[in-house]
Amino acid sequence: MIRIITITIVLFLSMVVQLSCTSEKSDPTQHIREVETHLMPAVAFEGEPVPTYRLDERMRHYKVPGLSIAFIDNGQLAWARGYGYHSFDSVVEVTPETMFQAASISKPVAALAALSLVEDSLLALDEDVNRYLKRWQVPDNRFTDTSRVTLRRLMTHTAGLTVHGFPGYEADDTVPSVTGVLKGSAPANTGAVYPDTIPGSIWRYSGGGYTVMQLMMEEATGKDFAGIMQERVLEPLTMNHSTYVQPLPEQYHHQAGIAHDEQGREISGRWHVYPEKAAAGLWTTPSDLARYIMEVQQSLDGASNRVISREMTRRMLSNHKGDWGLGPALDGKGDSLMFQHGGANAGYRCRIFAFAGKDQGVAIMTNSDNGGDLITELMRSIDRAYGWNHFKTEKKKRVNLPQKQLAVYLGKYRMNPQVEVKVELEGDHLTILPSWSGVEAEFYPASDSIFFDLEKDWTVHFKMDAGGDIKGFYVNDRSYFSKVE
Secondary structure, three states: OHHHHHHHHHHHHHHHHHHHHHHHOOOOHHHHHHHHHOEOOOEEEOOOOOOOEOHHHHHHHHOOOEEEEEEEEOOEEEEEEEEEEOOOOOOOEOOOOOEEEOHHHHHHHHHHHHHHHHHOOOOOOOOEHHHOOOOOOOOOOHHHOOOOOEHHHHHOOOOOEOOOOOOOEOOOOOOOOHHHHHHOOOOOOOOOOOEOOOOOOOOOOOHHHHHHHHHHHHHHHOOOHHHHHHHHHHOOOOOOOOEOOOOOOHHHHHHEOOOEOOOOOEOOOOOOEOOOHHHHOOEEOHHHHHHHHHHHHHHHHOOOOOOOOHHHHHHHOOOEOOOEOOOOEEEOOHHHOEEEEEEEEOOEEEEEEEEOOOOOEEEEEEOOOOHHHHHHHHHHHHHHHHOOOOOOOEEEOOOOOOHHHHHHHOEEEEEEOOEEEEEEEEOOEEEEEEOOOOOOEEEEEOOOOEEEEOOOOOEEEEEEOOOOOEEEEEEOOOEEEEEOO
8 A cells, every 4th residue: 555655656746747847848939929929119098909019010110130039938048039131131041140249238248257357356346446457547536536446336337437338440440459448549439438426426327437347357367358258258158159359250250140220221341340348349149148147047046156156146236326236237126136238339239138036038139220129119028928017018198189289399300410300290190200310200299298109108398488489399308409490
C-alpha cells in the first residue's frame, strides 16, 4: 500500500513538473499576434472604443522602414522578430540579427562596466572625478567650490554638467577625440562640458556627463573605451552582435539598418558617427539588449553575477533625484520596480523596459526619427498582451466647435526662422503641418482655445490679444509659436 501511494505521489509530481515546464516554454505565437495587431494611440475620445492598429500599417504611417523586437518572459528570451527592411530602398529584411544604433541606451550598458571598475577599486562612486582624469579635467568654478562632480552624479545626471546630447558626425566629417568633445574645440559640433549648476543640486540629463565617465574609464584602465566594454560587458553577456567601436567597422555594415529622417529619407552617409561612445556609441540588436536586461534581473536575484555583484546591482537600481539609478531610469519600487531607458540618435529611435523582479522586459529598435512614436504605440500593445497595466490610452472629452470658430486659428506660425508650422481646417478639427518633417498631426478641441492630438497627447493652447485676434500658441505650455500670417 505504501509503495502504491509513493508511486502515485511520484507520478503526480512528475505531471506537475511537466506542466510547469510546458508553461514556461509555451508557444508565444498568440502573444506575438496580439502585439502585432493591437497598437493603440496615446489618447482616445470619451465614450468611444480605443482604436487599434496593425504594426505594418503604423510603420507605413510613421515612415519607419525597419523595426526589431526582443521580448523576455520567465527570465528567458521568449521571442525576437524583425519587421520591414534595412532601408526603404533595400530588399534586405530586418531580422533579429540586424544591428541598430542604441543611442542613449549606450549609457546604462556603459554604466554596468563602470560599476565593475568600482568593484575592482579602479574607480570610486563618490570621489572627485578629477582625481582620475589626466588628459582633461572638469573645470573648477564657483559651482564646484562646495560640491564636487563624482561618478555617482555623472551616472544619475545630477553632476550639474552641460551638453544634453550629441548630433553625431557625418561619415566624411573629421571626428574629434573624446577630449576634443569635452573641450568643445574644433571639429567638435557641441559646446564645452563644464559645471553650470552646483553638483548634486538638481537632476538634468547630460550626455556630456557620460562622456566624462568614458574618459575616466579609459584613464583608470589605460585601455580604449570600446575595448573596455568588449571585455567587461559584451563578451561576458554574449552580446555577440554588439560593438562600441566608432565608426562602425566595415565587417558589420551588411548587418546594419540604415538611418532615416522624419520624412523617410536616408541620413547622408547612411548613419552618423559618435565619438561620445558611452553616451551614444553602441551598435547592437534588441536580443543583445535583452541579454543586458536579463543579466541585471538575474544579478539582482543573485542567480548570475557575470559583471557586477548582487549588492552593486541593488545600488545600481537605487533611486536618486529624477527617479534615476546608476545608469537606467527607474519607476515604481519594491516588487513593482521597473528600469528603462530610451535612445535617440540621428535616424534611430529605441527603448528598453523591464521589471526588476518580474523576469519580463522588452527591447525595441528602429531606424527612423519617427520610431519613437511607433514604439510608444507598440508599448501599449505589449502592455495589453502581457497584462502589465502600465502603458494605457488616456480618454479625453472632445468639444464640438463650429467650423466658423475653428477657422480663426488657421494660418502660419513660427517659433524661429527655421521652425514653422501651418494650421489648417479639416472637418471638425485642426491639422498642424510642421515645415521640418512634413508629418501632419490632427488636433481636436478640448475647449474654445485648447486642442489635443491623439497620437502623442500634445496640447496646443492658443493665445489672443484684447481684441480677440490670435497671437500664437503654446505647445505643452512650453514652446511658443507666433502667428505670422
